[in-house]
Amino acid sequence: MVDVDRDDAAPPEGADAPDVPLxxxxxxxxxxxxxxxxxxxxxxxxxxxxxxxxxxxxxxxxxxxxxxxxxxxxxxxxxxxxxxxxxxxxxxxxxxxxxxxxxxxxxxxxxxxxxxxxxxxxxxxxxxxxxxxxxxxxxxxxxxxxxxxxxxxxxxxxxxxxxxxxxxxxxxxxxxxxxxxxxxxxxxxxxxxxxxxxxxxxxxxxxxxxxxxxxxxxxxxxxxxxxxxxxxxxxxxxxxxxxxxxxxxxxxxxxxxGRNVEYAFPTRPGVPEDAPVVLDVEDLALAGTFEDVSFQVRAGEIVGLAGLVGAGRSEILETLYGARRRTAGSVAVKGRRLRSGSVDAAVAAGIGLCPEERKSQGLVLDEPVYRNITLSTFARIARGGWLDERAERAAAREQVAALDLRPAGVDRAARTLSGGNQQKALLGRWLVHGCDVLLLDEPTRGVDVGARSELYALVRRLADAGTAVVVVSSEIPEVLGLADHVLVVSEGRVVHRAPAQDIDEHRVLDLVMEGTVA
Known part of the structure; x- marks a missing residue:
């Protein structure tokens, strides 16, 4: 480890010259x-x-x-x-x-x-x-x-x-x-x-x-x-x-x-007690991975899943999205129960997923930005069975402007975007589609400090507009700072749940290390 007490100052005049670079x-x-x-x-x-x-x-x-x-x-x-x-x-x-x-x-x-x-x-x-x-x-x-x-x-x-x-x-x-x-x-x-x-x-x-x-x-x-x-x-x-x-x-x-950035999370306005339940998960299980997962997310609420890599958090999101077929339990959006193992049914019900591996699972890297943004909205944009590229570009430009995606051109390949802007393009896809439930898996992986602040503010704006958000992050401070309510997941089970302001990083680590059901 680095000795933080070492003297990193430049050597005094007459001292030995610095090491020659390799x-x-x-x-x-x-x-x-x-x-x-x-x-x-x-x-x-x-x-x-x-x-x-x-x-x-x-x-x-x-x-x-x-x-x-x-x-x-x-x-x-x-x-x-x-x-x-x-x-x-x-x-x-x-x-x-x-x-x-x-x-x-x-x-x-x-x-x-x-x-x-x-x-x-x-x-x-x-x-x-x-x-x-x-x-x-x-x-x-x-x-x-x-x-x-x-x-x-x-x-x-x-x-x-x-x-x-x-x-x-x-x-x-x-x-x-x-x-x-x-x-x-x-x-x-x-x-x-x-x-x-x-x-x-x-x-x-x-x-x-x-x-x-x-x-x-x-x-x-x-x-x-x-x-x-x-x-x-x-x-x-x-x-x-x-x-x-x-x-x-x-x-x-x-x-x-090039400016001073406060590494702060947006203010949590609080979710009204009478806010309608948008996502209702009951006794959800995936054999060998997780079991007995139950929670609700209300309109305008952000629920965070905290835990270590391999605890089952990503698999929970993928099961909600229909990418995995659940072995028990139920998922309902606005009171409507979803068919198990069907991404089409989940998307039709208003669920969107920004996956952990955005390059391999979320984006078509060699396709232009506008095509990536409209990917889940083809049926709405198509005319007479044919895609309307002019309508695609117009819808994408609207999201590019709203998200401050940089550079702003919608015709450049998605792979040329930075990590933060690739994540914005994924969010733009679900904004165009209009989802009621947004699932975010490691939304700031590989994203720099300035872009993180922008993404946090964007997610909070989506929640404030009534979207129910579920976020998974390996960075515990991120979960605690962004979410309204936190579920701690350890070895495939929810071991604790609490309002974000009532739990700290040390308590989360204690829970995931011990894996004790609370």
Whole structure:
């Protein structure tokens, strides 16, 4: 862990010169048709440090690491590794130089073993024959080096947890003799215990001289794991080599946004006692996942589900949405009971879902923004059985303006939007459709501080307009700050329910750790 009492001040005159960077990116510029994604970015990373890269979605972080990974070619600028300028024309070249990137969407192959994944694409061979025994031995050694000797090289990766798959990705990086490892939102799918284990692994790597570039929107993580911070805004470096342990949060937010942002939740106006019940869930169960889940959501109310990853929260939302067939219980919207396992029935009844994995489950990334927004409203927009693209664009533009989605063009592909704006596009879909119940699963995952505040305000406006909202988040403060009423879920059961103002983070953690039914 970072020693928060260390002296991060610059050395006095005459003292030893600072360490020479292992990696230096100088004046990196990247043009795309009609846009400049990077405008002279500088980044210095020392050997054996955790260098955190911060910035709002759209600030240029993803483009920068793709340049480093060889996925994009810079328009200008240079990359220096160990004092020598290098070219990285493709991802294989990056690995040959010892630069490995672990993306948020892990690229492991579930159907292969751990050892096969570790050496995928650079299999060990001799005389044209794969050296399977040597691959297993080397994989076992790398897993031991990462502090996870319990993971078998023979195990099928699809049977591992998200944390286990992440360790496999790190082992793959080590198999390339990586000296620089880039981690993009590595904690996004981990619970609190797994995050601490991740930090232990990262510190083990840096103790061996490996440099880690760590990207996260969670400022509390940056404090714990980071050594120095570089901040990007609008494709430029606006803060360099800031001490992670001591730089004030207000200063980091000001650098990221260009303004002072209060990290606050909207005021809860309170739900009238006579507000009608919109969503009524009774004794809901999904065999082997959760059971005996009952709750109601009134018009204008936000109900939050708090708990650890794997507690069954996401599965509850998916069952309400009809994506999973319940094994017991009932779901009713405005008194009308829904058919089990039917997404069409749920949508027709007025239920909308913004899923946890918005890129793979919510958006059609290569389709334009307007098509993604109108996806659930085709029947209403179609004329004579044909889609009216003019009507689609008009409906989408209305939502883009209302949501302040940036950039505002509706014809650009959804994949070009930042995480926060992709989430706005999903919300826009249900605003166009007009839903009575909105289910939000991890709505701010991978979303920066400024965009989070906008999303919180938007969700509260939807509730104030009469929408019943159910939100799942792994960040307990987010649930407590956004919801009117909180259900604590542990091991597939609701173990506590209370008004949000009557429960705090410590109590939630006590409940989910013990799993005791209250």
């Amino acid at each position: 990696l230096r990116m100088e004046g990196i510029v990247k043009h795309f048709p009609g846009a400049k994604a990077l405008d002279g970015v500088d980044l210095d990373v020392l050997p054996g440090e955790v260098h955190c890269l911060l910035g709002q979605n759209g600030a240029g972080k993803s483009t920068l690491i793709k340049v480093l990974a060889g996925a994009h070619q810079p328009t200008s600028g240079r990359i220096v590794l160990d004092g020598e300028e290098i070219a990285i024309p493709h991802p294989v070249a990056a690995l040959r130089h010892g630069v490995a990137t672990i993306y948020q969407e892990l690229d492991v192959v579930d159907g292969l073993t751990v050892a096969e994944n570790v050496f995928l694409g650079h299999e060990l061979d001799r005389g044209g024959f794969t050296q399977r025994r040597e691959a297993i031995r080397s994989t076992r050694e790398m897993l031991r080096r990462l502090g996870h000797p319990e993971i078998s090289p023979h195990r099928e990766v699809g049977r591992l947890s998200a944390a286990g798959k992440q360790i496999v990705s790190m082992a793959r990086a080590l198999s390339h003799d990586a000296r620089v490892i880039v981690m993009d939102e590595p904690s996004a799918v981990l619970d609190a215990g797994e995050v601490q284990n991740l930090f232990r692994v990262v510190r083990g790597l840096t103790a061996q001289g490996v440099a880690v570039v760590y990207i996260s929107h969670r400022l509390e993580e940056i404090r714990q794991i980071g050594d120095r911070i570089t901040v990007l805004k609008n494709g430029r470096t606006v803060g360099r080599d800031l001490p992670a342990a001591t730089t004030p949060t207000a200063e980091l937010i000001r650098l990221m946004t």
